[in-house]
Structures are given as C-alpha cells and as structure tokens.
Amino acid sequence: MSQSARAARTALLTLPLLALALVLPPADAAAPRTRPAPRAATAPAKPALAKPAPTSPTAAPAAKPAPGPWLYRGSDVPQDKEWVFGELPNGLRYAVRSNGVPPGQVSIRVRVDVGSLFEREHERGYAHFLEHLVFRQSQYLGEGEAIHAWQRLGASFGSDTNAETTPTGTTFSIDLPDATPAGLDESMKYLSGMVIAPTLSDKNIQTDLPIVLAEKRERGGAAARVQDALREVLYAGQPLATRSPIGTEATLTAANQTTVRAFHARWYRPENTVVVLAGDRPTAELEALVQKWFAGWSPPGPHTPAPSFGDPVAPPGAVKAPGGGSVIGQTRVLVEPDLPRNITWATLRPWRPVNDTVAYNQGLMIDQIAQAVINRRLEARARGGGSFLVAQVNQQDVSRSTDATFVSVTPLGEDWRAAVKDVRAVIADAMASPPTAEEIAREVAELDVAFASAQEQQALQPGSRLADDIVQAVDIRETVANPDAVLRIFRESVPLITPQAVLQHTRQLFAGTVTRGVLVTPRAADGTAALLRQALAAPVVADGKARLANKPISFDQLPPIGTPGRVAAAVPTGIGQIEQIELANGVKALIWPSNDEPGRVTVKVRFGAGYRAFGPDDAPYIQLGQMALVGSGEATLGQEELDRISTGRKMGFDFKIDDADFTFSADTRQADLADQLYLFAAKLAMPRWDEAPVLRARAASRLQYDGLAASPQGVLQRDLKWLQHNRDPRYRTPTPGEIEAASPAGFRKVWEPVLASGPIEVQVFGDINRDSTVEALTRTFGALAPRAPAAEAMASTAAQVPPGGGAPAVLTHHGDANQAAALVAWPTGGGMAGVRVSRQLEILTNLFTNRLLDRMREKLGASYAPQVFSSWPLDLDSGGAITAIAQLQPRDVPVFFQTADEIAADLVANPPTADELARVIEPLKQQITRAATSSAFFMYQLEGATTDPSRFAAIRTIMPDYTVTTPAIMQGLAKQFLSRERSWRAQIVPAARPAAAAGR
Incomplete structure (x- = not known):
C-alpha cells in the first residue's frame, strides 16, 4: 500500500541541512517495511537475444480473464475502484483511470521491468542508455524528432516528457496537457514505437554517447564518490554494490547496435511492461488505446527470468555488535577534503516479496511509529547541544535487494566516535524499554493528520501523481489504496500500536544479517576502517535522557496578540471571489473562499523590505535567519513547544527572504487556520530570541561552506546571487570565520527591527469560511500594533546590475x-x-x-x-x-x-x-x-x-x-x-x- 509512506510529514521546523544530503542512503527508497518470511532467490536464466519486430496498431483481442485485478492478487487491501486494470494476451498489464486534475491532461507512464540490476558486466549502464536511445529514433519518430513532436502537442521537454532508470526499472513519462483524442492517440503511437521498436543503430549510439557521458560527468565529483562508497560497502557481495544506473565509461563506449539490441530484446517484452494512463478522458477510451497500440507486440524468443539480486551475507569471522542481532561487517573511511564528517551505517536483512495485506501494512505503521520516536529523541539531543548536529534512522527496502535500517550521523566537531556513541546510546535505550504512551500518541497524531489531510484533499489528486503511485507500487511489488482506505486502516490499527509492540518492532529494525558502515571525513588522520568497526561494535550504555517528557500545551494557554482589531474596508477585487480586506491598523489581506479545493488552505504573509532591510555587513545574519529565525521562538513557545503545539494539526512555518520582502507561508486547513494565523502574527508581535537554534544554525553553516566548493554546482549555489547583484555583499555566502564571529546578540540586533517594521500583506486562499477567516484575521493580524514604516533606504526600487562587456x-x-x-x-x-x-x-x-x-x-x-x-x-x-x-x-x-x-x-x-x-x-x-x-x-x-x-x-x-x-x-x-x-x-x-x- 504505497501511499502510506508518502503521507507521513516531516516534523515542523526541522533544521534545513541541504548540503548534507550527500550522506543519505544511496537507494531508490520505498515505503518502510517489516520483514517477510524468507524464500528462495530466483536463479538467473540464459537470455534470448532477438531484435524486436516493428508493430502497427492491431485490433485488440479480448483481455485475459483473471481472478481479480492483477495488482491486488494475494492482497486484501481494499481495491481503489477508480482504477480499471487489465492484461493483454501477450502479457502486458495496464491500469487506466479517468481523472480531471488538471482539466484536459492525461498522464501516461510506460514502465519496463529492467534496470541496472538486470545488466551483465559488459552491459553496465545499458538500461539507462536505452532510456536515451528510445527517444533518439524509433518506428514512428525520425532521428531527433521526439522532442519537437511532443512540443507541438503542448508538452514541455523535461517537465512533461521525461524518463527515469533505477536499479529495478525504466519508466517513460508523458504528461499531455491538451489531451484531445487525436493528440492522445498520436502520443500512444509514438510511445509504442519507442518501447517496442527503437532503431538502436550504431549512428544513434554514437550520437547519444556524448550526452550520456556528459550526464555521468555532471553527476560526478565528491557526491558521486560518496554514493559509490556507500553502495560498494553497504551492499557488498550483491549486484547493487556495483550497478549504478549510469554505468561505466568503458562499457558505454564499447556499446554497439548488436549488444544494445540484444539487451533490448531480452528485457523489453510485454510481460515485463506496465502501461498506466490517468487523465481527463473516459476509461474505456484509455483502455482502448492501450489495446490498440500494444496488443500487437509479439517479441520473438522465450521469456528471460529476472536475475537474482542476491542477499546480504556476513563475512567470516565478523564481530557481533553488543545488544544487537547482527554482526559488524565491512567498513570504509572515505576522505573528501571539502565535505563535512558523516557516518552512515546500515543493518541489512534479505529482501523477500510479500503479500500486501492489511496486516502487513499495520506492521509498517508500527515500524513508522518506532522510527519516529527514535528520530524525535535524536532531534531533541541535537537541539540540546552535544556531539552531533543531526542524526536520523530510516528503514528502507532497497531495490528489491535488501531490507535495511540506516543510521546517518553528522558530528558537530572532529570527535566522530563520540557522535556515534551518543546516537547508538539513544537507539540502545529505544531497544531496551518501550516508549511511553504519550510518545506514541504524539507520533500517531502526526500520522493521523497526514492521512486525514490526504483524505480531505483526495479530489485534488493530479493524474500524474496517481499514475506515479501505480508505477511505484509495481516497482516495490505492492498495491495502492485510496485515501479513505488508508485513513480507515490506520485508525483501525491504532489499538495495535502499544508500547510493547513498538519495542518489538524497534528491536526488529536493528536486528539483521550484518551491519556495515562508512565514515566520510575531510582528514585522513581522523580514523581507519578498523576504528569505525570498533566504534560500531563497542559496548554501549542505553541513554534515556533524550526521552521527552509529556508537556501538554495548547493555543488557549498562549497570550493574545493584542486587542482584536476591526475591518476598515472589505472590497471585491473583481477576480473571482477574491476579496481585499483592510484592517484598521494598516494590515491588508486578500482572501479567496474556494470550494474547488476541498481540504486545502494556503496562507502567505509578506512583510518588510527583504534584502533591502539589511546592511552590507549583515550576510552572516541573513543566512542564520533563514535557518533559525522561526526556531528561535515566539511568545511562550520555544522550538520544542512549537513542535508540540502543532502535533496532530496541519500547520507549517516556512520562511523566505526575497529582494523586496520577507514571506511566511504554510499549507493548512480550515480547522487549523485561526491558530496558523496566530503563529505568524505572534512571530511579528512577540518574537523570542532563544540562542540554541542560532548556535545550531551557526554550526550547520560552518559545516556546509566547504562542501559548496566541491563542484561547479556548489559554487553556483554559493555565488550566483552575489554575481547577479553585482557583488552586493548582502547576497554573499558568509565564510566560516564570519559565521563563527556571529553571535545570538548580533542575530537579535539585526532581526528584531526587521520583524517590527514595514507593511504587511496576508493572503488566505482555499477551502475556507469567509466570515470565520475575517474574524481570525482581526484577532491576529488585526491585533498588531501599527507598524513603523520601512526606512527610506529600504524603499529603494533599484537593484545593482553587473556591467556588460569585459572578460568573464x-x-x-x-x-x-x-x-x-x-x-x-x-x-x-x-x-x-x-x-x-x-x-x-x-x-x-x-x-x-x-x-x-x-x-x-x-x-x-x-x-x-x-x-x-x-x-x-x-x-x-x-x-x-x-x-x-x-x-x-x-x-x-x-x-x-x-x-x-x-x-x-x-x-x-x-x-x-x-x-x-x-x-x-x-x-x-x-x-x-x-x-x-x-x-x-x-x-x-x-x-x-x-x-x-x-x-x-x-x-x-x-x-x-x-x-x-x-x-x-x-x-x-x-x-x-x-x-x-x-x-x-x-x-x-x-x-x-x-x-x-x-x-x-
């Protein structure tokens, strides 16, 4: 039931550490899963090498009768009846659905069950190479015509026409915006020819080879070396360890039409293919198109079974970790001078297919709660100061190769062993004794609001996302469920989520065949593989200090913003039902009650002067503000209290700095709108200046900086705005020394006047009640004291522009x-x-x-x-x-x-x-x-x-x-x-x- 994993939301106010994303597990992640019973792995069979025959539209034979829709066989998960499933006599499976979001569009997905794990040694990179080559030339499209053909149909290159290759599959994606019957038929014709009968000539191969090598080069560098090291170590002994989809320069350069056509003939077959259509056409029409363009596909030669992806195996003589159910296997130290220290380790178990039943999904939900409890405790430890900046546990089923639990840690300083020890101590505590009922209730509330929100907004699900859900379900060998079923199953499962059940699942998450790890460090002197192995195998004492005490808090306990204001004017704008509300204190608002987006409300607050509000020496505080201004608190709420008060609520608090203003924004719902407005208004009226978020942001900024120099992309991220603004120092990324010199007191000095001055505009659009929204505005933004105008210098509308001419x-x-x-x-x-x-x-x-x-x-x-x-x-x-x-x-x-x-x-x-x-x-x-x-x-x-x-x-x-x-x-x-x-x-x-x- 693949929808469940995507529904879980990230905790409010998580510190953004985008530069540290390099250290995440190198996996095409699927939903967290409990461990199914083992079964024998499939042995590889000798492939048949045959060239696909060209096809033409064929009168479709009747689809095979089958005991229920193919996606749901072996499952008792309630079928999503909006989907129509079918199978053609040649083995091709399809799913079609009528969906009017957005109007006029049809999303097409063609997934072939072939990825980098299906390649032989001399074929490394072929699955991805084929993804390129089928766009180059095929039965119905001449050389280089594909992009132009879809542009004429209104599809943008890259966003509407795309493809992706993972270790386990290749998916071709078309979002056809104006899907007339003729345009849709033409698109299906093109796609069928691409998949069934691409040209794959030596000329095509030589044309696309430089493009694929350019893609490989642009994805290279430090990030690629980290991903390669993680893959080679964590999945040692399995094909996944060496099967990156991009392949190798040697195998790609050696490719020719004979070898590539053989690979295509072996794997591009109807029984390996799923076609999905979701969009604004009748299902019968969509189904007929699948039959018209794919029923005649009859490749020569026998079916080739998928190869074995292997199992994780512990090395002989490996040391068993204390208190855990696995042994310590391979470890590695990777020295990257520009990257921050990070340790990733994983406990691996064999992956096996399962029947996607309700009971199975209930186990997944308990797994999610167990991980959420640990991650919240780790976040609490990080916020409180200590040895690590951020740490997280995350269970994934990786590429049908392993069921693994990953732990990722970014140390605060050079002592990475202390960080590993402290994180392991928090995990050991979670494995030693059950969580409290209050901890479980908090995480259950977070999942419940995510599932409930999805249920409220199900009428807004775009066809592209629905089609992608089917593709993902096929890839991970599971089903899909509509939001009603997901919410019902979850709520029926809540009584099963007991402290003892969470403890049992926690122990299962950290038991396995073998644990392996990688340390990324800027200095070779920091350690060796043996030291990392010792750190992972060392005895650890459970640390319960990170368990969060139950401290209930509600908006009723918070101080009012001030005396509620009044509406000075309410004026229709002439744009739909959008109305302009002017409050007596000068705050202005635009509101739009819309029944077209059930369950969805968006709030934006624009205020102040943006970058114009800062001085030339403020760059360190500008960066720290983007990371820590929200977390530094408001009224009686610190960062932890902000988390608690939003538990079980659909609320957010995003912050952005633009050239001419600042923006708070959030997605919420009618039931939570008044409190969401309070959070935004209270930040302006009653800001707190807690030091811990600023100090943590300072540490994160120091760690991020050097990593930006590790690639051309990083340098552009660091310096492009600065160059675009003619080297205006306000847009410059501050150095670690400048960040270190910044202080919490200086932070307040810069940001306090920013929050207190300049005009305010509030926008509230979506599924709202007009009168209650206006009342909430008067009690929040209407209760603010009149704002001081922005300084004259801040009102400038001129931007600095680089002069033309000259050397680069x-x-x-x-x-x-x-x-x-x-x-x-x-x-x-x-x-x-x-x-x-x-x-x-x-x-x-x-x-x-x-x-x-x-x-x-x-x-x-x-x-x-x-x-x-x-x-x-x-x-x-x-x-x-x-x-x-x-x-x-x-x-x-x-x-x-x-x-x-x-x-x-x-x-x-x-x-x-x-x-x-x-x-x-x-x-x-x-x-x-x-x-x-x-x-x-x-x-x-x-x-x-x-x-x-x-x-x-x-x-x-x-x-x-x-x-x-x-x-x-x-x-x-x-x-x-x-x-x-x-x-x-x-x-x-x-x-x-x-x-x-x-x-x-």
Whole structure:
C-alpha cells in the first residue's frame, strides 16, 4: 500500500541541512517495511537475444480473464475502484483511470521491468542508455524528432516528457496537457514505437554517447564518490554494490547496435511492461488505446527470468555488535577534503516479496511509529547541544535487494566516535524499554493528520501523481489504496500500536544479517576502517535522557496578540471571489473562499523590505535567519513547544527572504487556520530570541561552506546571487570565520527591527469560511500594533546590475578536473510597468533554450542539461536578466560562450520560424491553462496587489501576454536585450589543486 509512506510529514521546523544530503542512503527508497518470511532467490536464466519486430496498431483481442485485478492478487487491501486494470494476451498489464486534475491532461507512464540490476558486466549502464536511445529514433519518430513532436502537442521537454532508470526499472513519462483524442492517440503511437521498436543503430549510439557521458560527468565529483562508497560497502557481495544506473565509461563506449539490441530484446517484452494512463478522458477510451497500440507486440524468443539480486551475507569471522542481532561487517573511511564528517551505517536483512495485506501494512505503521520516536529523541539531543548536529534512522527496502535500517550521523566537531556513541546510546535505550504512551500518541497524531489531510484533499489528486503511485507500487511489488482506505486502516490499527509492540518492532529494525558502515571525513588522520568497526561494535550504555517528557500545551494557554482589531474596508477585487480586506491598523489581506479545493488552505504573509532591510555587513545574519529565525521562538513557545503545539494539526512555518520582502507561508486547513494565523502574527508581535537554534544554525553553516566548493554546482549555489547583484555583499555566502564571529546578540540586533517594521500583506486562499477567516484575521493580524514604516533606504526600487562587456568572472571549485560551468547573462529590467515585456521575454527565453539544447546537447554532446531562464522582479525597477547556463568540461567553456553568442546574434538578425515559435507557445499556453486551475496560481500572481492594484489588471492579460506574439516582436526583443555588449559572463573551473579522495 504505497501511499502510506508518502503521507507521513516531516516534523515542523526541522533544521534545513541541504548540503548534507550527500550522506543519505544511496537507494531508490520505498515505503518502510517489516520483514517477510524468507524464500528462495530466483536463479538467473540464459537470455534470448532477438531484435524486436516493428508493430502497427492491431485490433485488440479480448483481455485475459483473471481472478481479480492483477495488482491486488494475494492482497486484501481494499481495491481503489477508480482504477480499471487489465492484461493483454501477450502479457502486458495496464491500469487506466479517468481523472480531471488538471482539466484536459492525461498522464501516461510506460514502465519496463529492467534496470541496472538486470545488466551483465559488459552491459553496465545499458538500461539507462536505452532510456536515451528510445527517444533518439524509433518506428514512428525520425532521428531527433521526439522532442519537437511532443512540443507541438503542448508538452514541455523535461517537465512533461521525461524518463527515469533505477536499479529495478525504466519508466517513460508523458504528461499531455491538451489531451484531445487525436493528440492522445498520436502520443500512444509514438510511445509504442519507442518501447517496442527503437532503431538502436550504431549512428544513434554514437550520437547519444556524448550526452550520456556528459550526464555521468555532471553527476560526478565528491557526491558521486560518496554514493559509490556507500553502495560498494553497504551492499557488498550483491549486484547493487556495483550497478549504478549510469554505468561505466568503458562499457558505454564499447556499446554497439548488436549488444544494445540484444539487451533490448531480452528485457523489453510485454510481460515485463506496465502501461498506466490517468487523465481527463473516459476509461474505456484509455483502455482502448492501450489495446490498440500494444496488443500487437509479439517479441520473438522465450521469456528471460529476472536475475537474482542476491542477499546480504556476513563475512567470516565478523564481530557481533553488543545488544544487537547482527554482526559488524565491512567498513570504509572515505576522505573528501571539502565535505563535512558523516557516518552512515546500515543493518541489512534479505529482501523477500510479500503479500500486501492489511496486516502487513499495520506492521509498517508500527515500524513508522518506532522510527519516529527514535528520530524525535535524536532531534531533541541535537537541539540540546552535544556531539552531533543531526542524526536520523530510516528503514528502507532497497531495490528489491535488501531490507535495511540506516543510521546517518553528522558530528558537530572532529570527535566522530563520540557522535556515534551518543546516537547508538539513544537507539540502545529505544531497544531496551518501550516508549511511553504519550510518545506514541504524539507520533500517531502526526500520522493521523497526514492521512486525514490526504483524505480531505483526495479530489485534488493530479493524474500524474496517481499514475506515479501505480508505477511505484509495481516497482516495490505492492498495491495502492485510496485515501479513505488508508485513513480507515490506520485508525483501525491504532489499538495495535502499544508500547510493547513498538519495542518489538524497534528491536526488529536493528536486528539483521550484518551491519556495515562508512565514515566520510575531510582528514585522513581522523580514523581507519578498523576504528569505525570498533566504534560500531563497542559496548554501549542505553541513554534515556533524550526521552521527552509529556508537556501538554495548547493555543488557549498562549497570550493574545493584542486587542482584536476591526475591518476598515472589505472590497471585491473583481477576480473571482477574491476579496481585499483592510484592517484598521494598516494590515491588508486578500482572501479567496474556494470550494474547488476541498481540504486545502494556503496562507502567505509578506512583510518588510527583504534584502533591502539589511546592511552590507549583515550576510552572516541573513543566512542564520533563514535557518533559525522561526526556531528561535515566539511568545511562550520555544522550538520544542512549537513542535508540540502543532502535533496532530496541519500547520507549517516556512520562511523566505526575497529582494523586496520577507514571506511566511504554510499549507493548512480550515480547522487549523485561526491558530496558523496566530503563529505568524505572534512571530511579528512577540518574537523570542532563544540562542540554541542560532548556535545550531551557526554550526550547520560552518559545516556546509566547504562542501559548496566541491563542484561547479556548489559554487553556483554559493555565488550566483552575489554575481547577479553585482557583488552586493548582502547576497554573499558568509565564510566560516564570519559565521563563527556571529553571535545570538548580533542575530537579535539585526532581526528584531526587521520583524517590527514595514507593511504587511496576508493572503488566505482555499477551502475556507469567509466570515470565520475575517474574524481570525482581526484577532491576529488585526491585533498588531501599527507598524513603523520601512526606512527610506529600504524603499529603494533599484537593484545593482553587473556591467556588460569585459572578460568573464573566474571562480574555482575543488571538484573533478573534467567539471566546469559557464553562464552568460543579459540584463533586462523589472517592475510592473514592463510586465508584458517580461512575459514576452519568456517566449524569447524558451526559443533560446531550445536552440541551446539542440547545439550544446544534441549536436555537440558537450552538456547534458543546458538551460536558459528569465527573471524580472516585479517589486523592483531593475535586476532582471536572461541567463544561459551549462555544466561542461573546462575545454568546452569557450565553445559555450561562442554558441550562446551565436544564438543571441541569430535571434537579433533573424526572426524565428513559425514552427519554432509554435513549439514554444503551445507548451507555454498549456502550462498556464493547467496552472490557472489552482488557487496557488492566483496567489502567486496577486502577491503585492494590495499595495499595487495594477497586478489585478495584469492577471487578466496573462494568457495573451505569454502566447500571442509574432516573429518580428521576438526579433525586436532580441535586438533590445541580447546584444553582446550588454552581457556579462562567468566561468567556474577547477582550482589548481586536484580533487582528493581516498578510501581506507
């Protein structure tokens, strides 16, 4: 029942540590699972090598009779009756569903049961290579025609047309926006030809090879070395240890049409294929299309059974961990000078298929509660200071190869052994004695609100996500259930989630065949594989200090914001049911009660002056604020109390800094809306200045910084905003020394006036009651004291823009010597007065994107995913730009600059063709049509409209602004903005020192 894992929400106010994502387990994660009974592994069989025969549409024979839908065989999970399942006589399975979210769209998924684990040694990377090659040329699409064909049907390359290869499967994904019967039929025709009869010629292989190698290169570096080390150690002795989907340069370079066609013939067969369609067409029509285009698929040769993926095996003489049910196996130390220290270990068990029953899912739910209890205790220890910054346990079934429990730890300092010891002590306590009933109730409430929210919003499930759910269920060999069934099963399971049951499941989670681990460290002197093995095998004393005491708290106990205010004016905006509310204290709000989005409410609060509010020396506090401002508390609520008060509630607290304002935002529901508004208003009225979140954010920032230099992507993340703003120091990423010099007192000094000044705009859109929402606004934001105006300097609408011309700025990274990045930016403008120009520039930018993709990727193979994007700040009079960017080899940086200049010059000299323009406009039209079905679209478009009413008028012209143009207009915009002398450029190239990596 694959929906359950995705429903669990992350705890409120989790510290963002994006740079540390490198250390997560290298797995295509599935839902947490209990351990099924073992069965014999399937032995590999000799494959048949046969070339697929071309197909044509065929009158479909009747589908085979079957004892129930194929996905649910062996399961008592209630079937989701919205899906229609079927099987063709050739063995192909399908699932179709009528779904009108968004209107007019149909999502198509074709999943083939072949991934990197199905490859032989000389075929490493073939499954992923095939994913590329089927788009290159096939029965119904000539060479290089696929992208253009779907663009003409309104599908955007990358977002609407995509594919993915994992160790266990390959999935082709099409989201067809305007799915007319003719367009849908054409898409199914194309897909059938791609999957059944791709050309796979030597010419195709040589054309796509540089693209795949570019993808491999761009995914390389420190992050790839960490993932490789984790995979090689944790899954030692199994195919997964060496079967990364990207393959090796040697096997990819040696590929030819004979070997690739043999691989295709062996695995691309109807019995290995599932076709899924979900969208705004009748199910009978969708079902008929599957039969029309896939029933005639009859490959030669016998079926080849899937190979064995092996089992984890303990090495001879391995040491057993004290108090655990597994032995300590392989360990490794990986030295990466730019990465923070991290330790990942995993307890591994054999994976076996299961019957996806209700009882099985009840076991999964207890597993989830057990993990949540431990993770909350680990978070409490980290918040309280100590030896580690962050730690987490996470159970996964990995690629049908192992059922594993992972532990990941980021130490605060150099003493990684103390961090391992402290985390193991918390886990040992969880294995020694049961959690309290209060701890269980807290985690049950968190899951319940997630499942209940999904149930309330089930009418809003997009067809793309529903189709993906079926694909995931097939991949992990489980079923799907609708939100009603998931919520019912969970609530019926709650009596089973007893302290003793959670204790039993906790012990099972940390028992297994073998435990293996990897230490990533910047210094070779930090340790050896033997020391890591000793740390994992050392006796450990259970530490119960992290158990959280039961401290009930409610909003009724909190101080009021102030005296409730009154509504000074309530004015219709003329945009649907959106109303502008003006409160007597100057706060303005836009509210939109909408019955079209049941169960969904979105709240945004924009206030202050954004980056304009800071001084040139404030960069450290800007970064710390993004990480710690919310966690530093409000009223009587510290970080732990903020967590507690939101338990069992659908609430959030996201914070963002923009050029011209700050934003609080959250997804909530009507029942929790008043309290959500209180949280936001109280942060402005009664901020706390707790030191612990600031100190923790400071530690995280220090650890993250060096890692940003490990790749061109990291350097861009670190410096791009700074470059775009002409090296304005406010946009600079602070150094570790600057972060270390920042203090909690300095943090308060910078942020206290920010929270106290500047205008406030509140937006509440969704499934709300108008009158109760207005009342909640008067009791929260209406009760705020009148705000001081922003300082005059903060009201500036000018942005610093880099000067054009001159040599490229040169930045360096510490990653691989074959990695670089380059960008060219042409400054444009800003402000609402030019909003139509900004929208027309999106068309020009997409023209540029298609040409750059064709030149740098399709023809030269120099860059895997070059991109061009346009920015146009509506709150400022300048600062916008068209920016072209690509990752490539250092030797190709001049080629990129030359290519970008040539494309720009041609757009200046010559208007685009009608077909080229149509292939850009149709996807833009479909994107807007789809987006406009959501209140989030209107919320975004109307941000700032309470102070700038021109935004109400601008939303009415959005479709023609983005879709009505001429080749001459495009040429005119190119002449205005894309001249060589206006542009500035930058390149990120390897530093003099080589990348250092070592395993010990």
